[in-house]
Amino acid sequence: MKYNYLFLLLFCFSITNAQKKEEIKNLFWNTNDEFGTIVAVPEKYKNESAVIIYKNENYDFHKFGKSVTYTSSVRKRIKLQDQAAVTEFSEFSFKDRFYSNKGFSFKKGTITLGIKIIKPDGKEIEIDVNKESVEEDESKKVAISNLEVGDIIDFYYHSVEPFKSSLEFGFEPVETTLGESYPILDLKITFETENDFFVNFNSYNGAPELKKIETKKSNERKYVLSASDVAKNDFPRWFLPLVELPCYKFQVFFARSGKFEQRADAFLSDKESDIKKTVSKEDILDYYNTKFYPSGNLNDVNDFLKGKSFSSDEEKIKEIYYFTRHQFYTRYIEAYILGETKIMSYPYALYDSYPIFFNSEEQFIRYFMAYLKKNDINYDIIVATGRENGPIKDILIQQNARVLLKINTAEPIYFGIFTPYSLPNQFDTSLENTNAYALKVSKNKKVTDIEEVKLPTSTNDDNVSKVALNVAFDVTLNTLKINKETSLFGNNKSFEQSDKMNFYDYITEDYEKYGTTPLLDLVRNKKMKEKYRKEYDALLQKMKDKQKESLKKAAEREYNVKVDDFSFEIVNTGRYGETEPFQYKENFTIKDDFIKKAGPNFIIEIGKLIDSQVEIEEKEYKRENNIYTSFPRAFNYKIEFSIPEGYSVTGLEKLNKTVENETGSFISKASIIDSKLHLEATKKYSHSYEPVANWQKMIAFLDAAYQLTQEKILLKKN
CATH class of the missing domain: 2.60.40.3140 (Immunoglobulin-like)
Incomplete structure (x- = not known):
């Protein structure tokens, strides 16, 4: 009887389900x-x-x-x-x-x-x-x-x-x-x-x-x-x-x-x-008006400021920002990791007091508003929307609104992103040069008025990538050995930091700067500390191995080749200064690719050593829409190629290109100095927006950059 009942139940469910599907079908396909x-x-x-x-x-x-x-x-x-x-x-x-x-x-x-x-x-x-x-x-x-x-x-x-x-x-x-x-x-x-x-x-x-x-x-x-x-x-x-x-x-x-x-x-x-x-x-x-209000205990900030002096209000506020980023975010990252991986059941108990952890821009803004109010510093709350959503006057969906804090010092400071890498005056690049609403805060107490304002924009002098490569060619192994150093500034920096860094790449830097005790040093029981340390070190090694493999694959995608002997090193995290670069080194070898033997000579695809460039396809040459790139930016590449002994270089003239107009530019120059080929190339985007009438001008410098990646030199046996 039990099996018969189960069969009947399934049969009835099947009939009901089929009836529902038939009803749904009739909603779309019917005689009407x-x-x-x-x-x-x-x-x-x-x-x-x-x-x-x-x-x-x-x-x-x-x-x-x-x-x-x-x-x-x-x-x-x-x-x-x-x-x-x-x-x-x-x-x-x-x-x-x-x-x-x-x-x-x-x-x-x-x-x-x-x-x-x-x-x-x-x-x-x-x-x-x-x-x-x-x-x-x-x-x-x-x-x-x-x-x-x-x-x-x-x-x-x-x-x-x-x-x-x-x-x-x-x-x-x-x-x-x-x-x-x-x-x-x-x-x-x-x-x-x-x-x-x-x-x-x-x-x-x-x-x-x-x-x-x-x-x-x-x-x-x-x-x-x-x-x-x-x-x-x-x-x-x-x-x-x-x-x-x-x-x-x-x-x-x-x-x-x-x-x-x-x-x-x-x-x-x-x-x-x-x-x-x-x-x-x-x-x-x-x-x-009621969503943002001053909130938070300022004792930590007041203790941080004791005995310190600053050259300006701007410097003081920026240093408070960096301290707040550590005090309410990065100092708890290890605890979060150890808790999530079950190495410790509740690592937050090791701290003297209940941790206050900021996990949103809103929490940080409210806290900073409390400091500004306490110290009678004038500020505005900025409500903006990314330009992909259209102008602020057409905002309809609240989720599309972004909130910034503008501090009205002699040189205004904007706070708009709160992450382990974020900096003062850094906000979503889609907000640059857009109209926004400023909620005017009267006497640091409440919002009394609102007006339309224009947010600042960066330039291609602010957002720069500098890439330097030292390249040695091993004739016998048919291998290129590459030492690459990259320095990123402005928005180019913020785009890469989260991809290239993990918490262990910067947490020690924060501990040393603010005299904070690392989490496991707070554990008093020696036996438990040793256990936690062993498990934590194993976790870190696993994460670092995974990170290295990921970065290696990123390099392979960039050059579209297989790389070997890959290593990666962060030189500067770039987390404590708006003009300070995020700097890292990569070393690797490329075998056979970019090299073609021609009798006693070699053809080297020298242009491919520059990062991949935009290739405009034939169907893209005709365009009817305006152009919206991410932000104005510049890329500088310097290649120093050691010419093997007994060889000379021909084909240098193809590496010299110059295209400049109001939309941007691409300039490359090549020369031979002390048995080394020096190739320098710079590409610039002048604006984040161009009218469609300027499309052919953009294509001119984009094509020149792409064409350089297709150029070759001949290493001729002397």
Whole structure:
């Protein structure tokens, strides 16, 4: 009886599951489907790789008591017009089960995928997804066989995510362009919500507006965005789609009552029945007026300052920054590592007092505000957004806002990032040269006003990479021995520090600077200390070996060759000065690659010893979009190549190049001094933004840099 009952239970579940899948299928493919018979595309799109005949997105937010259900789906009907499109749609990957991480419950969500193929003769082939799918890396994969040019693929993806919540909760925002890589003949996006769901939604750059659809129930709301003949989008390198292309952004926030609305991390509308389209300066002021306030015990800072003198207020504040970074962050890193790896059960107990650990910029800003208030130092709270999100006046999603602290000393100081490597006046590079809002703090007590300001920008003199290589060629072993030293400044430095350093590369530096006792030295029991030390040393060695292997692979990717005898050494962490470089050395050998024997002579691909350069492909030469690079920057390479005894160099003239214009430059010079070939090359990007009219000027110096990497010299036997 037990087995019969189990069989009956599984049978009933199977029937119910099949019924649900059939209901979902009928939402998309039914007798009323007005797009189900469309197979032709306009003549003007005959040369496109594919054309999206119909795209339909649906978002549904509903609740019953503490239960909330978020349902989303997308359906596409696509005409495949060349082999590239056939290849792209020949495989689907998906998860049919997942657990919701929303709210306070741990409930299972479901995903349903439906696929059918319409052949040119009208024959429809529905894919049995359950039968055809195979498990792969915690997901499922469906291969579509016999897909051909001229076929139409019609598929839907339906997700149901249930969870429980009695608190405020923000769903993941959606920010996307209206168009895709293929033209869309008909596009429809629908929203359905009810009471307690707040919607922020707006269209930009010419995208259609969201329209409200009347419903029969006053507590239910429905909206739709429709568009037809949507042009395909190109997404070239160095481009910000949401800044220039028709797009839309939205976020839905769930809040059951007024107190939860007040706590919400969102710019909410006054009424849940109203769509929030814009966020005003006043909205920003209201939101942040209570979010940031002075908070923290200043005893540690006061003790640090005792007996010290400084040449300026700026120097004093920067030194407090570095001390705070150590006192509330780096001094606890070892404890965190030992606790996470189970070497010690609760290492924080070794400290004299309960540790205060800052793990966010917000905590640090509040603490520093307390110091500024106590010492009557004027400051502003800056609210900004990355330029990839568009201008600050169009900010809609609170998650896109970044907060900085501006200290109004004679030379203003900005605090915007708080990491083990961060420095004063360092903030997210996407904020440079953007408009932002300054919340004016009156008499260091409360925010009383808000005004629009411009954030500073760096230059290519600030953001510099200097790379020096000493190269020796072993003729008998056909090997290049390379000693490489890299010095990074400004944003170039901050981009590399977290990749090239681990905590053990700088923690001793901090201990020595501030006289802090390393964690294991706090352990009094000699036997336990020896045990912890042995396990910790083994952990460090394992981490260092892994780091070395990772850095070796990075060097191999950079030069696209195999390297041997690799070593890495940090010379300067660059963590205590804005003009101080992050400096490291790499030594390695390259065998056979970059070398070609030609009788008694050798051809050396000397240009490839410079770091890889941007290669502009033929299809990129024609461009319609403006150019957005990361920030102004410069790269300087110096190669000192020892000429083997008994050989001379020819082909030097190809290594001399000069291209300069207002967008940037590339200059390389080569000479032979004391049996050494000296090659120096410098590439500069003048700005982070260039209008599309300047694209050919950028290509000029980019191509010159790439061409140098293709140049060779001949080592001629004397």
